[in-house]
Amino acid sequence: MTFPAFQQEDVKSDISQKLPDQQFLLFTTKEEDLKTAETKKLNRAHEYEKENTRSVCLLEQKRKVVSSNIDVPPARKSLEELDMDKVTAAMVLTSLSTSPLVRSPPVRPNESLNGSWKEGGFVPSSTSSSGYWSWNAPSDQSNPSTPSPPLSADSFKAFRTPSQPDDGIDEGETSNLLFDEPIPRKRKNSMKVMFKCLWKNCGKVLSTAAGIQKHIRTIHLGRVGESDYSDGEEDFYYTEIRLNTDSVADGLSSLSPVSPSLASPPSFPTQDAIRPETSCAKTETKLMTPLSRSAPTNLYLVHTDHAYQATPPVNIPGSAKFTPNGSSFSISWQSPPVTFTGIPVSPTHNRPAGSGEQKQSHTVLSSPPRVAFGLRKPRGEGKKCRKVYGMENRDMWCTACRWKKACQRFID
DNA sequence: TTTGCCGGGCC
């Protein structure tokens, strides 16, 4: 059985290969944050590898105990151990890769109905990216280009692209990335993986990542003489698509229904946004973009995330708002009173024409009318200076009355 | 319509 070994190698190669791209996917404007996040992910990837090794060792120890109880001859035992190692490793890896953590994507209600996904791969459409979403209109959340608000500053949030339902990655993994949870492994399948260029009006599909990167470099980025050099920018402009429809069905079947609590707006969004450990995790995973699928966990490599950071591949319009309980609170992109505009763009990379300047700002305003709080004090019942002295004796009024302020002489 | 006084402008 070569599956475990292959997968491990696959993981490692993915990690080493994709980590450099992290900086483009983090929704932060600070280079230090980028480095920090990248380092964290490296550490997580290593921890995960350790964890897997530990799990295998534990199982191995357990197996040895059992084997010793049944008194297996030493010579035969060593041979068996070799096989058992593989089997055990396979079991561990399989259980990890098929664990609920991985297989229960917190999808939005209409995700599974998204036509483009059914076709085996998500292809972002700039024309359909209204960017507007609402708590009351969950269908809009299925929009692939829906950006998500960086609800809390401490949790660097990126715009999210709905993951391919069949690739096994989802917001759960995003949560893993963000909240130090074990990183699930990529499920292997036999599907044909293609790479599609997301550049506007291109859509070129190639069979290898290197090919598509080279295509982007030479055709779109104009780096003719740098065929072997890749700074990762090309990753932004292509996406992985899968041609095997079986996996699509599998992905759809693995979609877990969205709980009402997720579908409904939070009682007070700002609070939820501030708490990363509670509903924030749910909300964010729903709202934000996975930081990167080209991360160590980028076992489910999806470059569509890149499309969010800038044009030309896909525009990132954005407007999101929700109005919980009919209150006046709202969050919206590119529209007051709250504006989130964020385009995760690597500062070190030139953006093709049309790419907006990276700007990240968010403001939350909630200012009910002052009248609602009854700030205007009730009118005094007693006589005031004006009534007592009359207009002709205005000089006898108290200062407040003269200034048309609340009477200080005849206080109620 | 009268009266109390808030909000804001001017100095």
Place this chain on the structure above:
DNA sequence: GGCCCGGCAAA
């Protein structure tokens, strides 16, 4: 901060 006034809303 002192002074003044437009304008709102209750009486």
